[in-house]
Amino acid sequence: MDKQLFEEVDKYISRLLANEDQVLKDVITSLDQAGLPQFSVSPSQGKLLQVFAAMCGAKNILELGTLGGYSTIWLARTLPDAGKLITIEFDDRCADVAEKNLAAANLQSKVSVRRGKALDVLPLLQNENAGPFDLIFIDADKPPYTEYFQWALKLSRPGSIIICDNVIREGMVLEENHPDEKVRGVQRFNNFLSACTEVNATILPTVGMKEFDGMAICVKI
Secondary structure (H helix, E strand, C coil): CCHHHHHHHHHHHHHHHCCCCHHHHHHHHHHHHCCCCCCCCCHHHHHHHHHHHHHCCCCEEEEECCCCCHHHHHHHCCCCCCCEEEEEECCHHHHHHHHHHHHHCCCCCCEEEEECCHHHHHHHHHHCCCCCEEEEEECCCCCCHHHHHHHHHHCEEEEEEEEECCCCHHHHHHCCCCCCHHHHHHHHHHHHHHHCCCEEEEEEEECCCCCCEEEEEEEEC
C-alpha cells in the first residue's frame, strides 16, 4: 500500500461523508492568495472534528491555531444558535484571512478570533471565565504543546474532549534526540500524555492527503 492509495481512500471518504462546500474550498484558495502555508486539516479530518463536537454536544469550543479558519468552520457549524467558539492565532496575516473567511461562512457572530501568543491569551481566558470548554482543538506551534495541553486541562470540565493534531510527524517521533524542535515538542507532549491521570486518551494514526501523522484524542476525567 502506498501514498497514492491512502490519498485516494481519503478522497473517497471525503466524497461520501465530508464533501466540501464552496465556502470551505474558498478557504483553501485564500491561503494560496495570501501566501500562507497549506497546513489546514483535510476534509475528512475536519468532519472528524465536527463529529467529536457533535458527540459531546459542544456549546463552547476553544481552538489553538486558526490559520485560515478551515477547521474553525467545520467546528463552528456544529454549534447551536447560542454556541461560541474562540480561536487563538498569533500571526496577524492568518487572523485577517480567517476573519474574512468566517464572515463569508456567516459565522462571525459565533466565532471570536483572539490574536496573540496562545500562552499569553490562555490566562486571559481563564481570568474572563471563558470556560469551561466542551471541546478544545490544539493545532498550533509544536514546541509548547505540553504547556498548551496543561492549559486545556485547566479550561475544560469532566467529559470535555481535547484533541491535539500532528503528534506522530510521519513517524519521526520514534527517533530519539531528533534535531527538529517540532518533533521534540510532540515527543515531550506524548510522554506527558502517557503519564497524565486527568484524561482517558489515545493517539489515532492518520493517513491520507495530509501524509502520515496522528491525533491525540483525550476525554477529561
